[in-house]
Amino acid sequence: MAIPQTYVKFKREQPKLVEAYEALGEACREAGPLDPRTVALVKLAIALGAGSEGGSHSAVRKAMQAGCTPQEL
Numbered sequence: 001m002a003i004p005q006t007y008v009k010f011k012r013e014q015p016k017l018v019e020a021y022e023a024l025g026e027a028c029r030e031a032g033p034l035d036p037r038t039v040a041l042v043k044l045a046i047a048l049g050a051g052s053e054g055g056s057h058s059a060v061r062k063a064m065q066a067g068c069t070p071q072e073l
Contacts, residue, residue, distance in 0.1 A: 006054050040066040044073065 011018040024046075028039050040063035047055035060073060 004054060004058065007058070036066045037063070037068050037072075040068055041072065 025039070025043060028034060028042060029036075034042070040059065044056065044059035044063050047059045063073060
């Protein structure tokens, strides 16, 4: 899956923020006992809470790839 250009631009403009966001995702995966579906739902919740439309769309796609159902979303 190609990385959206909006994210690429945001990462270029706000590298520390993106680094922190990516570190949070990694910390969630490592901390366990969260399975990939739960991690995907947490990331979706963060994107929604932040009001990030593009991030929410991306998180929904990734959650579906992780096996989440539309009802869970």
